[in-house]
Amino acid sequence: MAAVRQIAGPCQAWPEDSAFIREVLDRIGDKWTMLIVSTLDAGPLRYSDVQASIPGISQRMLTQTLKHLERDGMLVRTAYPEVPPRVEYELTELGRSLMEAVMAMAAWAAAHHREIAANRAASELTGVGRSKAPAGS
Amino acid sequence: MAAVRQIAGPCQAWPEDSAFIREVLDRIGDKWTMLIVSTLDAGPLRYSDVQASIPGISQRMLTQTLKHLERDGMLVRTAYPEVPPRVEYELTELGRSLMEAVMAMAAWAAAHHREIAANRAASELTGVGRSKAPAGS
DNA sequence: CGGCATCCAAACGGATACTG
DNA sequence: CAGTATCCGTTTGGATGCCG
Numbered sequence A, B: 001m002a003a004v005r006q007i008a009g010p011c012q013a014w015p016e017d018s019a020f021i022r023e024v025l026d027r028i029g030d031k032w033t034m035l036i037v038s039t040l041d042a043g044p045l046r047y048s049d050v051q052a053s054i055p056g057i058s059q060r061m062l063t064q065t066l067k068h069l070e071r072d073g074m075l076v077r078t079a080y081p082e083v084p085p086r087v088e089y090e091l092t093e094l095g096r097s098l099m100e101a102v103m104a105m106a107a108w109a110a111a112h113h114r115e116i117a118a119n120r121a122a123s124e125l126t127g128v129g130r131s132k133a134p135a136g137s
Numbered sequence C: 001c002g003g004c005a006t007c008c009a010a011a012c013g014g015a016t017a018c019t020g
Numbered sequence D: 001c002a003g004t005a006t007c008c009g010t011t012t013g014g015a016t017g018c019c020g
Helices: A018-028 A033-040 A047-053 A059-071 A093-126 B019-028 B033-040 B047-053 B059-071 B093-126
Strands: A075-080 A086-091 B075-080 B086-091
Touching (some): A033 A086, A033 B019, A047 A086, A059 B093, A086 A093, A093 B093, B033 B086, B047 B059
Antiparallel strands (some): A075 A086
């Protein structure tokens, strides 16, 4: 692999190896991928069930994201040739392993979101990263 | 968001609130954040040095991303009041901890990118996730 | 039920020009 | 040197309508 050399030390960046991470982040960084994966982590679900489990999603984004995940081998699509069409989506092992990796990120987020929120609020007062926020008054 | 209710199984899922993860992903999921963080992981750098370290970035995106990172407390900006202006950016502990979390994702990406690429190539042949690719002939 | 196709608004992001 | 401001193309994603 040779991608991630040392973690602890001052590792000299990884512009050359960043393609993998960029690729993964482009995939899970979108608005719905992780929600779908986490929903499917419970077990196989039908199209409409997935949609019902994710309140704000549109058919367009649901279908598109499902296709991307299927294309990457994160899940398998099974269509049953019945009179009322039934299609089920189920995570693969790869998809579940992604879930675990994302859980690590989630753990970090849960551990630091307070700190981040506090920093952001403080910056709001001092006007550090101000771009075009109305700032109350 | 309450989209991810309760999940049974091996991975027990994250807390019912996925807002943290979405927030973090929205921040690191953009095009340049990780590149900048990884560049700064080596040590403090000046504006132009960061720019030089990241070939394709524009001033607009560099400045914007730096401000976002500063606002979230991932880095600190130090401006020296000299005749030729000098500004240095340095990662905070929070920023370095993010780096570690991302490195974990990178490790996953490095471990599975081959598998993903293979799945994608296979799907290309079978025409699974096809949307509007010309597909050669 | 499970999509796909189209339209359209907002956000993202690059190129350029200008400033302190 | 270290930005800011503006213009503009590209991408994202929601809303709608149709179809097997």
